[in-house]
Amino acid sequence: MVLLTICLPTRNRQAYCIKTITALAQSEGNDFEVIVSDNSDDPSQLGDFFAQHFSDPRFRLIPPGPSVLSMVDNWERVVSHAEGRWISVIGDDDYIDPQLAGIIRRYEVLYRDVDAISWECMTYQWPDNRPVPTLASIPLANETRLPSHEGLADQLYRWSERKRSPSVGVGIYHGAIKRSLMQRIRDTYGGRYFEHPIVDWENTCKVLAQSKRIVHSERPFSVLGACLASNSASILSPDVLKTRVKTFVAESSGSIxxxxxxxxxxxxxxxxSLCQSIAAATAWFCHTYCHSTASFGINFAHAAMDECKFSTDAQTHAAKVECFSRGFADWEGGKWASHFTPAPFSPPRSVNQLSGVNDNRLNVREADIGAQTPAEFYRFGEHAIIPVDSLISGTRVFAL
Known part of the structure; x- marks a missing residue:
């Protein structure tokens, strides 16, 4: 049996997807497979690439169907084809290290009941998605942690950290979930792996509810990439956000x-904002499947204020405040509206050009490092973190 299935759902970003496929194929391992689920309007680009320019038995292409699928249905389709004992999903503009299979084996030996593995991620903006100076980041720690379900549930379902995004990283997106756990999720929740349009955070909710043991590696094994065509590009551009949201809402019709x-x-x-999207997914899950959300209202009001603080300009800040204000006014009869008291706009304190170590992450100015893809950045970042072989063997020092 294949140990790890890497799922690569894609839509209309063929050039990025091909670079990601090519980078993954450079791995010499035979214990993983890659399934590309193409949901593009033009099936010929990836079809021709696989037929004429690429031959690797570890890779499979699922061509587009007769009609465009929603994101949640494309994820459903690709995971249903997975044959690995463990499954991971990444974006077509991301990267994951296939050597992850080695650390999965180690964790299976150390923690017999493990069925969910998470890790820290590097972050990287593609060259076409740098409207302002940008920093890529590399987590520097390498310890293994066993987070408690109770603590993670408090952070996710009740938003106890009061930050713009919960720090709960466990889930199939840039994580590895045992196929038996995904099957249990499907059997428990409506006969599907995925239901909600905010598919990554919905899965995080379900993994947390159904997993037996979660293991977290502080050492990164993947890169969250953001190309100009990605949804995450909207973080850097309000105009891109409007377009992405309109497309996402239209293509999510027919699902929840x-x-x-x-x-x-x-x-x-x-x-x-992304903060609002995450909250919508968690609120839907807890409402639908009767999980406690005690203190969620007041905590989310503080998270919304934290989101507003990250506005890059006064116009964006005003738009966020107005959006949240309307939502809080309508939510549960305005019960939590008085807790949403955002501070006036203040220009960002830090300039996004300063490299250095902060909060155990190395931030590097992307314009200076020369990496053209997430895979190239990952190889750059490996010079600053513990080698995979040392982590697998349990060595706690760098080889000289």
Missing amino acids: ELHQPFFPFVFDDPGA
Whole structure:
């Protein structure tokens, strides 16, 4: 049996996807497979690449169907084809190290009941997605932690950290989930692996609820890439955000509605944010499957204020404040509205050009390092972190 299946759902970003496939194929391991689930309008680009320019038995292409799938349905399709004992999903503009299979084996020996593995991620902006000076980041720690389900549930379901995004990283997106756990999720929740349009965070909710043992590696094994065509590009550009949200809402039709009466925050609003999307997914899961959300309302109000603080300009700040204000006014009769008291706009304190170590992460100015893809950046970043072989063997020092 294949140990690890790397799932690569893609839509209309063929050039990035081909670079990611090519980078993954450079690995010499035979214990992983890669499944590319193409949901593009033009099937010929990836089809021709696989037929004429690429031959590797570890890779499989699922061509587009007769009609465009929503993101959640494309994820459903690709995971249903996985044959590995463990499954991971990444974006077509990301990168994951296939040597991850080695650390999975080590964790299976050390923690017999492990069924969910997470890790820290490097972050990288593709060269076409740098409208302002940008920093890539490399986590520097290498310890293994066993987070408690209770603590993670408090952070995710009840947003106890009061930050713009919960720090719960466990899930199939840039994580590895045992196939038996994914099957248990499918059997428990409506006969599907995925239901909600915010598919990554919905899966995080379900993995946390159904997993037996979660193991977290502080050593990164993947890169969260952001190309100009990605949804994450909207973080750097309000104009891109408007386009991405409009497309996402349109292509999510037919699945669970993004707009739910029990969480009345509007997604196609100019001030909509990632913070709001995550909250919508967690609120839907807890409401649908009866998980406690005690203190979620007041905690989310503080998280919304934290989101507003990250605005790059006064116009974006005003749009976020207005969007959140309308949502809080409608939510549970305005019960939590008085807790949303955002500070006036203040220009960002730090300039995104300063490299250095902060909070155990190395931040490097992307314009200076020459990496053209997430895979190239990962290889650059490996010079600053413990080698995979040393981590697998349990060695705690760098080889000289």
